[in-house]
Amino acid sequence: xxxxxxxxxxxxxxxxxxxxxxxxxxxxxxxxxxxxxxxxxxxxxxxxxxxxxxxxxxxxxxxxxxxxxxxxxxxxxxxxxxxxxxxxxxxxxxxxxxxxxxxxxxxxxxxxxxxxxxxxxxxxxxxxxxxxxxxxxxxxxxxxxxxxxxxxxxxxxxxxxxxxxxxxxxxxxxxxxxx
Amino acid sequence: xxxxxxxxxxxxxxxxxxxxxxxxxxxxxxxxxxxxxxxxxxxxxxxxxxxxxxxxxxxxxxxxxxxxxxxxxxxxxxxxxxxxxxxxxxxxxxxxxxxxxxxxxxxxxxxxxxxxxxxxxxxxxxxxxxxxxxxxxxxxxxxxxxxxxxxxxxxxxxxxxxxxxxxxxxxxxxxxxxxxxxxxxxxxxxxxxxxxxxxxxxxxxxxxxxxxxxxxxxxxxxxxxxxxxxxxxxxxxxxxxxxxxxxxxxxxxxxxxxxxxxxxxxxxxxxxxxxxxxxxxxxxxxxxxxxxxxxxxxxxxxxxxxxxxxxxxxxxxxxxxxxxxxxxxxxxxxxxxxxxxxxxxxxxxxxxxxxxxxxxxxxxxxxxxxxxxxxxxxxxxxxxxxxxxxxxxxxxxxxxxxxxxxxxxxxxxxxxxxxxxxxxxxxxxxxxxxxxxxxxxxxxxxxxxxxxxxxxxxxxxxxxxxxxxxxxxxxxxxxxxxxxxxxxxxxxxxxxxxxxxxxxxxxxxxxxx
Numbered sequence: 001x002x003x004x005x006x007x008x009x010x011x012x013x014x015x016x017x018x019x020x021x022x023x024x025x026x027x028x029x030x031x032x033x034x035x036x037x038x039x040x041x042x043x044x045x046x047x048x049x050x051x052x053x054x055x056x057x058x059x060x061x062x063x064x065x066x067x068x069x070x071x072x073x074x075x076x077x078x079x080x081x082x083x084x085x086x087x088x089x090x091x092x093x094x095x096x097x098x099x100x101x102x103x104x105x106x107x108x109x110x111x112x113x114x115x116x117x118x119x120x121x122x123x124x125x126x127x128x129x130x131x132x133x134x135x136x137x138x139x140x141x142x143x144x145x146x147x148x149x150x151x152x153x154x155x156x157x158x159x160x161x162x163x164x165x166x167x168x169x170x171x172x173x174x175x176x177x178x179x
Numbered sequence: 180x181x182x183x184x185x186x187x188x189x190x191x192x193x194x195x196x197x198x199x200x201x202x203x204x205x206x207x208x209x210x211x212x213x214x215x216x217x218x219x220x221x222x223x224x225x226x227x228x229x230x231x232x233x234x235x236x237x238x239x240x241x242x243x244x245x246x247x248x249x250x251x252x253x254x255x256x257x258x259x260x261x262x263x264x265x266x267x268x269x270x271x272x273x274x275x276x277x278x279x280x281x282x283x284x285x286x287x288x289x290x291x292x293x294x295x296x297x298x299x300x301x302x303x304x305x306x307x308x309x310x311x312x313x314x315x316x317x318x319x320x321x322x323x324x325x326x327x328x329x330x331x332x333x334x335x336x337x338x339x340x341x342x343x344x345x346x347x348x349x350x351x352x353x354x355x356x357x358x359x360x361x362x363x364x365x366x367x368x369x370x371x372x373x374x375x376x377x378x379x380x381x382x383x384x385x386x387x388x389x390x391x392x393x394x395x396x397x398x399x400x401x402x403x404x405x406x407x408x409x410x411x412x413x414x415x416x417x418x419x420x421x422x423x424x425x426x427x428x429x430x431x432x433x434x435x436x437x438x439x440x441x442x443x444x445x446x447x448x449x450x451x452x453x454x455x456x457x458x459x460x461x462x463x464x465x466x467x468x469x470x471x472x473x474x475x476x477x478x479x480x481x482x483x484x485x486x487x488x489x490x491x492x493x494x495x496x497x498x499x500x501x502x503x504x505x506x507x508x509x510x511x512x513x514x515x516x517x518x519x520x521x522x523x524x525x526x527x528x529x530x531x532x533x534x535x536x537x538x539x540x541x542x543x544x545x546x547x548x549x550x551x552x553x554x555x556x557x558x559x560x561x562x563x564x565x566x567x568x569x570x571x572x573x574x575x576x577x578x579x580x581x582x583x584x585x586x587x588x589x590x591x592x593x594x595x596x597x598x599x600x601x602x603x604x605x606x607x608x609x610x611x612x613x614x615x616x617x618x619x620x621x622x623x624x625x626x627x628x629x630x631x632x633x634x635x636x637x638x639x640x641x642x643x644x645x646x647x648x649x650x651x652x653x654x655x656x657x658x659x660x661x662x663x664x665x666x667x668x669x670x671x672x673x674x675x676x677x678x679x680x681x682x683x684x685x686x687x688x689x690x691x692x
Contacts, residue, residue, distance in 0.1 A: 020482055022511055026489040033498050064478060091481035092474075113485040116492050 012127060015056035016040040017047030017073065018089070019066050027060065030116045036123075044068035051077055056084065058123060063090040063101065071104045078105030082152045082165060085126040089114065105165075140175050147171055186459060190452055197448040204441045217402055217421065224378070225406040225419045228369050233410045235365055239265035240319070240354050244341045247271060247352050252281040259284045265365070267357035268297075274349040276306050286357065293330055300329035301338075301355070309340060311351050316344045323412045325384075334358075335384065337412050358412070366391045378419055385414030395420065468641035468656070476655045479522055483515040514563070521591070522655070528588060529640070529657045532664050539668050544581040546618055546689065547572045550611050553590040557598065564602045568594070570609040576618055577691050581669065589665040589673075592658040593622040593685050599654070600647060601626020604682055617671070617688045625682040634675050638663045662687065 014036045018024050024040045031038045039054055041047040044065045051059060059077060063070030074086055085108075088101040093111040101109050108122050138150045147154045149172065152163045163171070243266050246258045252271060259269050268289075271282030278298075285294035314320045321339040326332050337356040342349065362382075370380035372393055381392030405416045490508040492498075499505045554570055561568055597607045604625025611620045629637065629644060636642045640660035647654060659673070662685075666673045670690045677683035 020486075022486045022515065023482070023489070025511075026486065026493065029504070030489070030493055030498060033493075033500075091478045091485070093477075112481045113488040116489055116498070117496065 011035060011037040012058065013037045013039070013054065013056040014058050014060060014123070015047065015050055015054065016060045017042075017044065017050075017065070018060065018062040019043065019064075020062075023062075026116070030120065031123075034120050042066070044070070044073040047073060048076055048080075051084070052080065058085040058087065058126060060087050060089050061106070063088060063092055063097070071100055074101065074104040074106055082162075083130075085123075085130065087119075087122065087126070089119070142171060142175060142178075183463075190456055194449065194452055197445055197452075201441055201445040205438060214402055218404055221378070221402075221404040221419050221421065222406070225404050225417050228380075228419075229406045229408055229417050232361075232365055232369055233408055236265050236356060236361065236411050237319075240339050240356070243269055243354055244319070244343075244352050247343070249279075249343070249345050249348060249350055252279065255281060255284045265357050265360050266354050267360075268294075268355040270298075270301065270306075270351075270353040270355075272306065272311070272351040272353060274312075274351075276309075276311055276351070278302055279350065296330040300331075301353075304329065305338070306353070309338070309353070311340060311342065314342055316342045316349075318342070321411065321413075323414055335390075335412070335414075339411075356411070361412070362391050377422055379422055381418045382415055383418060390415060392418075465641075468639070472641035472656055476522075476526060479655050480519065483519040483522070486515045487512050487519070514559075521595075524588070525592070525657060525661060526655065528585070529661050532661070539582040539585055541580040541582055541669075543578045544583050544586075545576065546579055546581065546586070546620075547574070547576050547611060549581065549583055549586050550590055550609070550620060553587050553594065554609070556587075556591060557594045560595070560598055561607075564598045566598060566602060566605055566607060568607045568609060571611070572609075573612040576611070576613055579618060579669075579689055579691060581689075582665075585665045586669070589662045589687060590620065592662050593620075593673075593687065596658060596685075597622055597624040597626070597683075600624075601682065603627075613691065614688075616691050618691055619686055619688040621684055621686045623682065623684040628679040628681050629675060629677040629683055630679060631677075634677060637675070638673070 012035075014031055016024055016027050016031075016038060018027070018040065019042045021042075024042075028038045028040060039050060039056070041050050044067050047059075047061070047065075050056075061070060061074055061077070065073065070088070070090065074088065077084065077086055086106045087108045087110060088106045089110050089112065090097070090101070091112040092101075098109045098111075107126055110119055110122065133149075139146060139148050141147070145154045145156045147163070147168070149168060152165070152168055154161050154163055154171070243259055247255065247269070249271070255269060255271070259266055268283070268285040271279050273279050283298050285298065289297070309322060310320065319339055319341050321337060323335070323337045325335050335358055337358060338353060339356060340351055340353040342351055366382060370392060371378070372380065379393055379395055381395065382390045384390050403418050403420045405418050407413055407416045490512050494505060494508050494512075499508065550570075550572060554568060557568070594607065594609070597604075601607070601624035606625060608623040609621070610623075611618070613619075627646060630646065633642075633644045637644055638659050641656040642660075643654055643656040663673050666687050666689070671688045673685060673687045675683055675685050
């Protein structure tokens with residue numbers, strides 16, 4: 001059994017934004033069984049609120065939501081939090097849908113029907129990658145600018161700016177090349 | 180988008196071409212242009228005849244004008260009579276307009292007394308009114324009219340004159356043309372008056388009275404060409420018509436028929452294009468709905484499949500907390516399988532109907548029993564939705580011709596819709612009763628109701644109401660289309676009565692034969 005022990009690190013929190021109650025039920029059971037803490041919301045609006053208030057470690061997002069377009073929810077989530085992993089979980093299986101979803105800021109795209117084991121493996125892979133990122137150099141300097149890779153910020157003197165995911169990647173690449 | 184533009188541009192081009200064609204067709208066949216086609220040769224013919232006749236008259240006059248010798252007036256009679264058959268009498272006048280000695284020759288046919296009376300009348304009454312001196316020497320002038328008085332009162336005349344200068348002497352030669360010769364001798368040579376000739380000729384005077392030729396009724400429909408004898412009897416006109424045109428108005432009728440045909444053709448083209456545009460629009464809308472339908476159906480199919488696969492996998496891998504949870508998972512799998520099965524049935528039946536195959540097998544059946552069985556089938560779904568169904572089925576309903584499977588599907592769809600979209604109303608009322616020559620099944624719910632604007636559209640295939648699309652309720656948009664198709668196949672129909680917030684009543688009726 002992998003049930004939580006007090007010394008173990010806090011459970012990873014996963015927010016499920018999905019309108020189909022049976023799917024929510026299955027995901028909750030499966031993820032909780034794997035030791036994650038799960039909250040579920042049935043609409044995009046509720047999901048966005050929960051993402052802000054609860055601060056999940058990852059979000060599972062359905063694209064066909066009753067109140068809003070899933071892509072838009074994904075974009076909003078990404079604007080508010082540059083780092084939180086977003087996995088789109090949807091019946092839309094066309095290539096264009098996948099590209100659109102990933103371009104909207106998702107980290108992974110899983111189509112229905114899906115394998116629970118594979119989904120959990122993908123979630124774990126994302127967390128591992130995140131952990132490696134956390135150990136990598138968090139700050140470096142380019143042209144007098146201090147770049148904080150963890151906070152996605154760059155600053156010089158009193159000015160500081162937010163960096164998007166790609167901007168940070170480009171800066172990292174520049175540093176790597178200059179070394 | 181580009182294709183739509185191309186199609187619209189093509190339609191517009193065809194329309195423009197049709198209108199242009201119609202315009203040119205109309206101008207080519209219009210009455211005026213057809214008249215021109217017929218009248219032009221007639222006019223040419225008439226002008227040629229007039230020219231030739233006048234030429235003969237003028238030739239005879241010219242002989243006299245040229246050959247009169249002032250010094251040899253005693254030979255005037257010889258000059259006039261043998262050659263100039265169109266000349267009746269000749270006056271030779273001095274520069275004061277007075278008759279010179281021996282300056283008159285009259286027609287032999289005229290009695291001497293009459294001839295003298297005529298001569299005096301011309302010299303006293305007519306000559307002073309003639310514009311003798313106004314013309315240059317050698318140039319012919321003429322006057323045509325009807326004698327108002329004198330011995331020939333009431334008869335037409337043509338007087339021609341010329342100023343001559345011989346040495347230092349100026350004199351005038353005045354000719355009275357022989358109109359009897361013209362009418363009785365020249366006209367018959369030029370105008371074929373037999374009944375079989377293609378053309379009909381007549382010469383009319385200034386009062387429109389017939390001078391020569393056949394009378395014909397020149398009504399408004401008859402195309403007639405009129406050419407005046409402008410050099411001689413300028414009050415007279417030659418009228419020519421085509422025997423075929425006479426009084427028939429054939430050309431006009433032909434023109435009208437052609438115009439109607441062209442108008443009809445253009446109307447058909449325009450109507451065809453309008454129909455095409457409408458069909459394209461309808462097809463485009465159907466395609467949009469169809470792709471929405473495919474997306475809906477794939478979502479519809481994948482959702483239960485995902486649920487089945489997810490819970491199946493969890494059961495297979497032992498990711499369950501205990502036997503109760505396992506049973507629960509199995510129940511979910513079973514329920515979703517049923518749902519999936521029904522959806523597949525709907526889609527397949529719908530596809531069959533769409534392909535227009537003869538899918539119905541009618542047999543005498545008891546509607547009450549069929550509805551009862553359908554109610555049994557939805558029992559579990561009602562319970563799951565925590566809803567109650569209040570059903571009243573009138574006993575002893577007459578047997579009707581039914582396709583039992585299809586009708587069951589229709590009833591299931593109506594009840595399913597009430598469960599799906601009106602669960603908050605908590606109850607469904609079902610009534611099956613006879614009303615006159617119909618058996619009506621009414622399914623009433625207390626859900627959110629249907630926007631009046633959408634109450635007809637919801638029966639269109641693939642259409643899903645706006646309010647429903649915004650809810651987490653799965654649907655493919657074919658259920659009600661299927662119900663309507665089934666109802667109509669049974670000779671009945673399905674209608675809805677609803678108002679937002681008031682719930683909905685669907686009535687499916689069948690005729691009692």
